Every structure is written in structure tokens, then in C-alpha cells.
Amino acid sequence: MLALAIAVGAVAAAAAQVGLEQSAGAAARAAGRGDDPAAYARGATLRIEAHGGLVCAVLERPGLGGALTLRARSCASAEGR
16 A cells, blocks of 8 residues: 555655656747746746846745655746847
């Protein structure tokens, strides 16, 4: 039973990570266009970073009931500004 619980938790964490990565990409593209990237954070903590011609979105949120921190980073061109 414990193995099943661990497997289900791992699948849930992986699915949450994929969603967070997609949101980070959308937030980075929005920031590059000059739009509000916070609309894509979906409850995660959002940090925007500028690196030369790139704008990067870093999203963080707790996973597995706070047992770990999920983090995703994505960058897009800042040329849309």
C-alpha cells in the first residue's frame, strides 16, 4: 500500500511540474510582449528576470503538500517590448 501511495504522489508531482513549466513558458512570452505575466502564474510565486535580450519567468510552488518545492524557469525574447 505504501508503494502505491508513493507512486501516486510521484505521478501527481510530475504532472504538477509539467503544468508549472508550461505556465513559465507562457509567462515569459507574455513578459516579452509587454503583457502581464502574472496572469499565467496560477497561484505560484512569479519572478521575472532580464538577461540581455531575453526575459525569463521563474515560477515556484510547493508540491506534495509542502514536502518539496516545484520550480520552473523559461525565457523568451524581449524583442516584443
